[in-house]
Amino acid sequence: MAVVLDPEGEELRALAAFVEASSGLQVLEVGCGDGRLTRRYAAQVARVTAIDPDGDDILHAQDKLPDELRDRVEFQAVGIEEYRLSSGAPSFDLVLLAWSL
Amino acid sequence: MVHALAKIHSLLQPTGVLVDIHPTPEPPAIQVRVGSEIHAAGWLREADDYVEYEEADRAIDDAIELGMFVLERQGQFDFTTHAGTLRELKDHLEAEWQEAFIEDTTILAIEDLLRTPQQDKEILLRESVRISRLRPLPR
Numbered sequence: 082m083a084v085v086l087d088p089e090g091e092e093l094r095a096l097a098a099f100v101e102a103s104s105g106l107q108v109l110e111v112g113c114g115d116g117r118l119t120r121r122y123a124a125q126v127a128r129v130t131a132i133d134p135d136g137d138d139i140l141h142a143q144d145k146l147p148d149e150l151r152d153r154v155e156f157q158a159v160g161i162e163e164y165r166l167s168s169g170a171p172s173f174d175l176v177l178l179a180w181s182l
Numbered sequence: 183m184v185h186a187l188a189k190i191h192s193l194l195q196p197t198g199v200l201v202d203i204h205p206t207p208e209p210p211a212i213q214v215r216v217g218s219e220i221h222a223a224g225w226l227r228e229a230d231d232y233v234e235y236e237e238a239d240r241a242i243d244d245a246i247e248l249g250m251f252v253l254e255r256q257g258q259f260d261f262t263t264h265a266g267t268l269r270e271l272k273d274h275l276e277a278e279w280q281e282a283f284i285e286d287t288t289i290l291a292i293e294d295l296l297r298t299p300q301q302d303k304e305i306l307l308r309e310s311v312r313i314s315r316l317r318p319l320p321r
Binding site: 088 | 185186189190192193194195196197198199200201202203204205255257259260261262263264265266270271273274311313315
């Protein structure tokens, strides 16, 4: 068998318990790595901007993203300190810091 | 880290929330499951003794103390990595967690537990993870 991470789904269950379910959520995920968690929740929200300073991880994340999520997930190779909003105004309903602080 | 939280504060809607997920500073437990029985084998060690997780806890505390956020809710859950063999677990750690290492006594315990003729067996790496929900306060 290959290594399997959290097949019990405890992480997603905890996340769901801590965030009010809403299909309209605009999410910023900070330190998304290869998008392991992004792929698990993205279908439940309106849009995800997922950032990570590691360009290789972002390439892997883009490769692994299922086609049906491509219209709602955008990956960017940038750290939080350098990240800039295009509009300049606060715009996220949820910022998710997953294993990255 | 507090700078990162200040930046996040500026990106959140006033009604938004920050959810932080990071492991607790306690070393993850390594166990071997044989059939329905779970046996303790030892702990995963890390070169810097998980100091970054203590720093993450401190950064959250500092952001609350500075009036950036208020803590609404906190909880814990287990994040479990399943590996079929010791080689698989070592390869995974080498690729994803370079600072981590398994002590010789733990390796011996894992090998001993896996020596059973029972086919239904695996290694479990169980991390205790903290999840926090924070609401931004007006600045």
